[in-house]
Amino acid sequence: MARFLARRLVNYIALCLVATFLAFSLAALTFDPVGRLMERNPPPPQSVIDAKRAELRLDEPIPARFVGWLGGVVQGDFGKTTVNTSVSEELPRRIGVSLRLFLIGTVVGIAIGVVVGVAGAIRQYKFSDYLTTVGSFVILSTPVFLLGLLLKYLALEINTSAGAQLIVFTGETTPGFRGGFGAALVDRIQHLILPTLTIALGQIAYYSRYQRSAMLDVLGSDFLRTAQAKGLTRRKALFKHGLRTALVPMATLFAFGFGLLITGGTFTERIFGWFGMGDWLVYGIQQDDINITATVTLFVAVLVLVSGWLSDVFYALLDPRVRLR
């Protein structure tokens, strides 16, 4: 198994580098970092623009610039933004914000999604099954930014009718918040509810659809009937034999689901004013900033590939046949 996983890892690292190079080149081709400078009124002298061009290495060929940037990245230096702040300094904070959102969203999403899917399969064609099916169809047809807006609107209504700020929907903490640990925790949770819900709802809808059909396939299988014939209770047969088999295809889905999550996370961060990586990407593109864009791309590629690799690991753990390869 170790060789299988090691081979996948090498493959993923190569893809990661090429993908980042692709994004870097595209950004270098389409962005115009000195455009903003030249639009200033009165226009800055040519020498200033030339100095800026030299500083951003705009006149060198793109591969050379990429190698230079990558050399810095290896040493922990992600370059400077167009407004001359360090990318590396801001990076850990942004990653922290994004990962907190992603991880909580994924864990909540997968856990509830699997439960909802299994419940739907076991209670097939009951009212609850129809309700969750229709619900997940509607959520899957709703773009994340609209879902976020609707939740925000709903929270606004709740707050107004409750007459208090129960749910907060801007930022991740109250700026300049002072208080004890308990109060700080409550403050964080108040800020966390809506963004996490926005992320998790999509994940629940996505995973529960697949989990339901995987579970349905397992429910009709012979080995489950055999397990019950041997004297296992239905509950035990379902969870010990059924669920384990039904979880195997989910491991592959996990990698795809994570890609979905990253795109969704961009919208969520933007709508709720969380200064994470997705927010940074939008900012970077709007500011024609190549270094920020390349850094976020590298982050996304690493995340996608780590989740791909993790799903390989899960797959190997759940399905013994993969381990032998």
Added chain:
Amino acid sequence: VTASDLTRDAGTRAPATASSPIQAAEAETAGITRGRLVLRRFVRNRLALAGLIVLVLLYLLSATSPLFAPWAYDEYDYTAFLQGPSLSHWFGTSQIGEDVFAQSMRGLQKSLTIGLLTAAISIVIASVVGASAGYFGGWVDRGLMWIVDLLLVLPSFLIIAVISPALRGSNWILFVLLLALFAWMITARILRGMTLTLREREFVKAARFMGAPPGKIIRRHILPNMASLMIIDVTITVGATILLETGLSYFGFGVQPPDVSLGTLIRDGSASSLSTPWLFLFSGALLVISVLAVNFIGDGLRDAIDPQSRSGRRRKRKAEDR
């Protein structure tokens, strides 16, 4: 005895001897072409049919709305700023007196058109790439699949967003091409897999031994045999594209002014305040309804074309439960 005699004979004999379930099933479909059969199964699926009707109605409504709507999208009502829905302004008005109904219809039309066009272009790319990779194998296959893998690593949202500065002030058709360029990969992978098995089938081998050139074999023998999957995939792409396009437009990375799409409308409508919900709720509802309709059509088509598929089996189980 000619071939047509044989088939006619089989057709007439089947209903008479329908004693086993298999024969009964044959009798039900005797004398019906595959197309009609698929159509009948599709029409029987109420949700799918409703989806199709809703989608067609929405498109017609958006295209013909200038004929009957009281306000045009470029008219300003200086007597009604930021008013809620009324008899004159069905969806209300914006801060500068634009009619939200006219704007929504225009955005809906653009979003639907972009979705359909993108899906059409992407299926062409996918079938060419998938069929060539599967049919020729070797380095063609490896090269093409490497590109597919590469494009799959990065979310297409990210790539298009990075390219979008080049779109500023350009035609929306360019945006459609860009969307299509990053929408074909998964379909191409599936089609490649199908081509791999089709390539070894007798009729393809026969064509090859008769000297038919590869292009002709792909066009005449391989692609028609994958048509059903391609149709299903087009609908999936339409839904996914509409979601992607509105998302990109929401950030200003997609449809550029003066064009509007549902995404730009929702952004503009929610930018200042949430206390004027008619500015984004109607466009949002139209968006969800259209994507939902497309998804239902896709599900219905899958069941109609491939009776072995998930919900086909589900229905069988339901019958057994009773």
